Amino acid sequence: MRVEEREDPRIVEPTDAVIRLSAACVCGSDLWPYRGIAQVDGPAPMGHEYVGIVEEVGGDVRTVRPGQFVVGSFFASDNTCENCRAGYQSSCVHRVGIGGLGAQAQYLRVPLADGTLVATPEPPPDDLVPGLLAASDVLGTGWFAAVAAEVGPGRTVAVVGDGAVGLLGVLAAKHLGAERIIAMSRHADRQKLALGYGATDIVTERGDDGVGRIKDLTGGLGAHCVIEAVGTQESMMQAIHSTRPGGHVGYVGVAHDVALPGLELFYSHVHLHGGPAPVRRFLPELIDLIVERRIDPGKVFDLTLPLEQAAEGYKAMDERRAIKVLLQP
Amino acid sequence: MRVEEREDPRIVEPTDAVIRLSAACVCGSDLWPYRGIAQVDGPAPMGHEYVGIVEEVGGDVRTVRPGQFVVGSFFASDNTCENCRAGYQSSCVHRVGIGGLGAQAQYLRVPLADGTLVATPEPPPDDLVPGLLAASDVLGTGWFAAVAAEVGPGRTVAVVGDGAVGLLGVLAAKHLGAERIIAMSRHADRQKLALGYGATDIVTERGDDGVGRIKDLTGGLGAHCVIEAVGTQESMMQAIHSTRPGGHVGYVGVAHDVALPGLELFYSHVHLHGGPAPVRRFLPELIDLIVERRIDPGKVFDLTLPLEQAAEGYKAMDERRAIKVLLQP
Structure with missing residues (x-):
């Protein structure tokens, strides 16, 4: 550079x-x-x-x-x-x-x-x-992710990714009326910004452990809406698995080396929408x-x-x- | 058996x-x-x-x-x-x-x-x-696929798969008010039933050629709504590629040995929803x-x-x- x-x-x-x-x-x-x-x-x-x-x-x-x-x-x-x-x-x-x-x-x-x-x-x-x-x-992208995830009043939203897009996804979710916003982050400075933007819960675990925590916080069902703002295989699967049946994943992380397993997606019953905002x-x-x-x-x-x-x-x-x-x- | x-x-x-x-x-x-x-x-x-x-x-x-x-x-x-x-x-x-x-x-x-x-x-x-x-x-499944694909008045719908579910997806699309229904089928008896159920066009080509025909019929953009009723890698990709940006794929074929390429899905801008109806x-x-x-x-x-x-x-x-x-x- x-x-x-x-x-x-x-x-x-x-x-x-x-x-x-x-x-x-x-x-x-x-x-x-x-x-x-x-x-x-x-x-x-x-x-x-x-x-x-x-x-x-x-x-x-x-x-x-x-x-x-x-x-x-x-x-x-x-x-x-x-x-x-x-x-x-x-x-x-x-x-x-x-x-x-x-x-x-x-x-x-x-x-x-x-x-x-x-x-x-x-x-x-x-x-x-x-x-x-x-x-x-980053704001427009976080906003699109929240809209693609069908964030709205009464909804529980989980946000995978604590970069600028994920953090602004929290802000968008708050503005769009989400009842509960769970930010997934392991970094103190980013957690603080997420809470300032309206996050109600912080989950520090990743992967299956992170999914388990989201399930714990949502009566075993998963979030209604999940914002995916990373773009790796792990983050996409974390987002899909954190979503309840009939729920929505809005994904905006540029999906590098990602392959979504068809049968798992099929039985997840989630809605998937995203792409370049x-x-x-x-x-x-x-x-x-x-x-x-x-x-x-x-x-x-x-x-x-x-x-x-x-x-x-x-x-x-x-x-x-x-x-x-x-x-x- | x-x-x-x-x-x-x-x-x-x-x-x-x-x-x-x-x-x-x-x-x-x-x-x-x-x-x-x-x-x-x-x-x-x-x-x-x-x-x-x-x-x-x-x-x-x-x-x-x-x-x-x-x-x-x-x-x-x-x-x-x-x-x-x-x-x-x-x-x-x-x-x-x-x-x-x-x-x-x-x-x-x-x-x-x-x-x-x-x-x-x-x-x-x-x-x-x-x-x-x-x-x-099969009717309930075709119906769900049409609903998942957000079929409605004014929409152009393509149906991938000419089994019972695909054919009843045609029937559902007709009932839900689709303007144009393109059935993808190579079998004369199934084409006839599709037309009887409300299909307005038949496409006999498969894979990339089939996608090309759908594009030709939709001003180069793809269908608004695509019903996927097969469950193979080829049929899923055919469905995704046949859908315009912002359009909806409703998939109900049980996805065996399917892996959706993340970057391709990302840039397709489609909505994906389905699963066991x-x-x-x-x-x-x-x-x-x-x-x-x-x-x-x-x-x-x-x-x-x-x-x-x-x-x-x-x-x-x-x-x-x-x-x-x-x-x-």
Whole structure:
């Protein structure tokens, strides 16, 4: 991981915008290639979470204009195709991955700007920037997981994973009215943040022991809703086994080397839904909640570094010294 | 497969009923042990689909009485526990598998009779018996698959599997208001029945070619709802790949030797739900529809044999000479 000078991005398509980043950050999914688990063929730009000021727009852009503060997400989407209109903008038929463009930078070209970017009512004060940056991915992803898990009033929710997404899944579950929220975490700092976001119980055990504890807390049945925010075989099975028959698993951990055993899934009777979060679906609502200071997702950033020290940011997250690292361009 | 004399079943628990079977049948899932794919350790009673007349009830049975014509399903359930009340009677905390008791017989002991059996308003005429027998499993299972796939008005539904469950999934989809129903079948007799039950399109291709045809028929996106009624790796992947992002797969084929690749499932954006159908949830409604002659699920029985010729029934289904075999005790 190194920081290099690259040419400033320019408008390529008339539907593009170029933004000057106000803040960037490192995602848990950035650690997959960092750790060598996801294949990388050579030097590649990194980063897909971003907020910033619009510098320039292409000739066809209608809904955002230079000077606006905007929030995007990790897939650019037209927001007009049938998949987008169904609420699955991250499966937009014209989607473009932002990761390949590299949002850990000073400037970013955002394709399909009208469909992708959502402007705040006015440029936000500095203390709201981390929260808005969180909306770009980890909050939107935790929120989608909670919605996919059908969290609602009266429900008991378990959250597998205590990274930023899991912690913001706790926040989402609280906001969506969950009665009881069980955070699975072995780290004191993360437990504390989970409790601050609305967790009612902490389970420190993992795997079968963790499942046993969830069963103990739910009359032997399992949780109604389980948020899976890791993406390993163990975490997926922990989530499925922690869910009661007829309950819902919302999974957003990028599922590396996972194979779900069919017969076990069959007899579990759970609903399974997830995938790359359609963050764009939730952005208008999330921006409102942040700007109105009703939620404070920015607390997941517990280390702030200048962009030049991005390598140290990756290292700190890899070693779990930081929950999430904010990079200042 | 052979027919043997066994002792008549008697009341064991005060919650039991003993019924005299009016008809029994062979299930697609009975073919798994028949083919040696599911392990069998020695001679075992077979059969889990049943309708009949109540002969005797235990001292605690309140809702059914001798002389009534009743329909049950493949798991006995108390219908009062939290899983039952959530509509997942096949995950009842006190469930008892009927297969182990053997419904391909003249008499059957049914545990948890109050929770398990549903009586018809009056003993039905003979021509309705096959339909009511279908409700006991294949209709209830196809119905659950359609509900799990969130079939409804305006939806395009694809059905993977042209056995009795798939065909009755077509019937369920039609009844639930689907706009378009694509049956995947290579057999002329089954295609004909599918069209009679409401299929609007037939796709004869399988695997990737079948998926390609579904995409062609749905503007490149895939179906909103896919019913999976086979239970193999190929059929599961065919179902998942045939579903559009945000769409729903309802799977009821018993998933033998299936392992779902996590990353592929992740990026598919589908909802996945299924398992052993909670037939009991649907029985009251299905019995009404059959008795009022609004649906005719009994047409899936295309071969009727005396119980003594059960072995020939298994053979005919295994060789796909029959869709489903009714056995007369």
